[in-house]
Amino acid sequence: MSPPELLKPASFETNLVQVTDSQLARYARMIYDRTGIRVSPHKKTLLSNRLRRRLRETGIAGFDAYYEHLRRLRPNDPEWDAFLQEITTHETYLFRDEVQWDWFRQRFLPDLVESARSGGRPRRLWIWSAACSTGDEPYTIACCIAAGLPDLSTWEIRVLGTDIGAGALEKAEEAVFCQRAMHLVRPEHHRFFTKARDAHIWQAKPILRKMVSFRRHNLMEPLAEGPFDLVVLKNVLIYFDVTSKKRVLENVRSRIRAGGLLMAGAADGVADLVRDYQRIQPWLFQRPLAPNARSDRRER
Ligand SMILES: C[S@@+](CC[C@H](N)C(=O)[O-])C[C@H]1O[C@@H](n2cnc3c(N)ncnc32)[C@H](O)[C@@H]1O
Secondary structure, three states: OOOHHHOOOOOHHHHOOOOOHHHHHHHHHHHHHHHOEOOOHHHHHHHHHHHHHHHHHHOOOOHHHHHHHHHHOOOOOHHHHHHHHHHOOOOOOOOOOHHHHHHHHHHHHHHHHHHHHOOOOOOEEEEEEEOOOOOHHHHHHHHHHHHHOOOHHHOEEEEEEEEOOHHHHHHHHHOEEEOOOOOOOOHHHHHHEEEOOOOOEEEEOHHHHOOEEEEEOOOOOOOOOOOEEEEEEOOOHHHEOHHHHHHHHHHHHOOEEEEEEEEEOOOOOOHHHOOOOEEEEOOEEEOOOOOOHHHHHHHO
C-alpha cells in the first residue's frame, strides 16, 4: 500500500534521535483527531521510539514521510492499525480493579436475578465493554455471569467487547491468557478456563466464549448496537482531554438504557461530566430513568 516515492531504504533517519517539536505537534494533532487521545509534549522520546519501529517495518525513510503516508491512507488501512497499536496502551488483565467485580458479583447480579424473579425485568442482560483491549474485561464479565447467574441457559446474555485496535481484538478472539493476566482470577473460576499442559497459558472455555463477541469500534463515533444494561468504560478516558471525553460520553450515553449503569475507571475523571446520572460509587453511575419508567420497561 505504500506509495513508491516514500519507500527509500530505511536510512539514517530511523536512527535519528527524536521527532522535532513541530513533527510532534503534527502527529499529536493527527492522533487526537483520529482517536481523541491527547499526546503530551513530554512524550517526545516515547513517540519517537514508537515511530522508529514503524519506519523500520515499512522502510519509509523519515518521520515526515511516514506522516504524509498515514495522511493519505484510508482509516481502515492495516498500517493505521499498526500505528495505533504502537501509540495506544493496551494494559489489561482479568478482574482488574477487583472491587468493581466484587460489586458486580455481590450486588449487581443478585439484584438482577431478584428483579427477573419478581417479573420486574426480562431475563435479558446486555453489557458493553468499551475499549476492551485484548478482551480480559469482557471475559471477566462472562466469568462472573457463568458463576453467578442461576439458570444461565434461560437468559439472553450478550457481552460485547469493542476496541479501536484490530491487533488487540484478534487476541481477544483467541481468548488466550498468560499467567500474569490470570493472576487475580479466583481458584473457583479456574474451571471456566483450560490450562495448557506444562505451559502457563490459559484459554477461556466455550461457556464464556459463547457469551462474548467482539467488534472494532472507535469511541469517537456512535455505536449502532444497544441499548445496554451496563456499559464498562475503564482506563481509556484517562488519555483523553475534556472535549473528547465529552464526545465519548455523549456517544455512550445513548447506548445505555434509561436506568442502566456506567462503570468507569477510578482515574478516568468522568464524575463531573455525567452530573445528571446518579452517582452510586465514585466509579459507578446510573443513567436517569425515563420520565415515565413504565414505558421504559416496555421499551426493554
Ligand atoms: C489501557 S486499555 C484498557 C483496557 C480495559 N478497559 C481495562 O481497563 O483493562 C485502553 C484501550 O483503549 C483503546 N482505545 C484507545 N482509544 C480508543 C478509541 N478512540 N476508541 C476505542 N478504543 C480506544 C486502546 O486500543 C486500548 O486497547
